[in-house]
Amino acid sequence: MAAQRVETPAQILEKYERETLPKWNMVSEAGWQQKTNVTDKNMAIFLQTVISEMEQIYSKAEVCMNPSGDCLKLEPGLAELMRSSRDCQNLSDAWRGWRDQSGKKMKDMYQEYVQLSNENVQILGKGYTTKKMFQTAEDFFYSLGLDNMTQIFWEKSMLERPEGREVVCHPSAWDMKKQDDFRIKMCTTINHAFHEAVGDTIALSVQTPSHLKSIGLLKAGDEQDKEADLNFLMLMALEKIAFLPFGYLIDQWRWSVFRGDTPPEQYNNEWWHLRCRLQGISPAVKRGADDFDPAAKYHVVANFAYIQYFVSFVLQFQFYKAACVAAGYTGPLYKCDFYNNKAAGEKFKSMLQLGSSLPWPEAMERMTGQRHMDAGPLVEYFEPLLDFLRKENGDDYGWEEKCPENPPPCNARTTKLDTSLWTVSFRASG
Numbered sequence: 001m002a003a004q005r006v007e008t009p010a011q012i013l014e015k016y017e018r019e020t021l022p023k024w025n026m027v028s029e030a031g032w033q034q035k036t037n038v039t040d041k042n043m044a045i046f047l048q049t050v051i052s053e054m055e056q057i058y059s060k061a062e063v064c065m066n067p068s069g070d071c072l073k074l075e076p077g078l079a080e081l082m083r084s085s086r087d088c089q090n091l092s093d094a095w096r097g098w099r100d101q102s103g104k105k106m107k108d109m110y111q112e113y114v115q116l117s118n119e120n121v122q123i124l125g126k127g128y129t130t131k132k133m134f135q136t137a138e139d140f141f142y143s144l145g146l147d148n149m150t151q152i153f154w155e156k157s158m159l160e161r162p163e164g165r166e167v168v169c170h171p172s173a174w175d176m177k178k179q180d181d182f183r184i185k186m187c188t189t190i191n192h193a194f195h196e197a198v199g200d201t202i203a204l205s206v207q208t209p210s211h212l213k214s215i216g217l218l219k220a221g222d223e224q225d226k227e228a229d230l231n232f233l234m235l236m237a238l239e240k241i242a243f244l245p246f247g248y249l250i251d252q253w254r255w256s257v258f259r260g261d262t263p264p265e266q267y268n269n270e271w272w273h274l275r276c277r278l279q280g281i282s283p284a285v286k287r288g289a290d291d292f293d294p295a296a297k298y299h300v301v302a303n304f305a306y307i308q309y310f311v312s313f314v315l316q317f318q319f320y321k322a323a324c325v326a327a328g329y330t331g332p333l334y335k336c337d338f339y340n341n342k343a344a345g346e347k348f349k350s351m352l353q354l355g356s357s358l359p360w361p362e363a364m365e366r367m368t369g370q371r372h373m374d375a376g377p378l379v380e381y382f383e384p385l386l387d388f389l390r391k392e393n394g395d396d397y398g399w400e401e402k403c404p405e406n407p408p409p410c411n412a413r414t415t416k417l418d419t420s421l422w423t424v425s426f427r428a429s430g
Contacts, residue, residue, distance in 0.1 A: 050116065054301045057105050058102050063093075065090065098296060099293050103293050104290070107264070114258060151180075157184045201319040201323065205336065206337070230384065244310060250297065266289070268287055268291045273403070283407060284407060318364070319348075320336070321381075323348065327344045350367065
């Protein structure tokens, strides 16, 4: 057997310089370009890279509940565990484990993201494209008896400002005096709260007992049952009302971070301060400055402007009432179904056809007759439930605004109560 050749130190060094140094040079060159060529385009790429890396951590996170290797992802594993388990220790382990495997691993990356974003950079957005918004509007109007748009419309309309040439952005609809050739010219920007509210307004209508009866999902007479109505309103309140403080606080936290009011060492403390004060939800286990629970919520990781959801939850009830009034409905608001009503469709059309060509108060005025947000229709919708709860509970409501110093151990908890609280907290922040 031939003797193995041993490389001399000089040969090893020469090989390193020949094979390895060029690779490190490429890495160094990329880093140099990042720091010395900070154009808007490059910075946007860097920011999106950080977001993508955080999203990867979030999507791959799983919690191993025992040494045998039973590891659970958020959906459906952990969500089902939180829903069905009554084992206090398992619930605590799952709650803490998810945050350890998701948010805690991203704290330094999020700090870097905040620093980059504050260097006068326009952050990349996500969500509906302009075309998708127009298609959503098309689907809705079609359900109200209007025609679909033509293929020529989609091919030749100018829905966004084009690159490389000057255009007149004032919105207008064009009849090209040729069969099927109708176009829109406008430089659309997306009002996310409006499109969220429009979609949810339709959902409010089709979830009513009268609509469910019309499609065979409720038996005749069920929609007149008072207890069924209260149960329906309670279910809707758990979806709509319970969300409002959480929808509000996420961007309150984020804005304080980006303003510099909340430094990195206070990220987690401020998060739980807001959650305890506004939601009445405290952590299931003791948390510290090294934890980073905000990033256990996907929308924080992905940089969604969450305030749009809060705004949409108010606007949808304004839009819903306006559509019901236009449809001639006069009963309790929560029972209104305007499906297939052309007058209600015209109300939506008068608002949606504006796109972002006018300030949002003017667009909203077309639909509601008001130029400001109003929570009155939301309160009116839930009024029967509010009256019932006032009668049942009196003044017994509210919570301590300050988080407890130390969450009680499992053996000191009431399993039924704490399980429900953990489930709400887990789903709200996971």
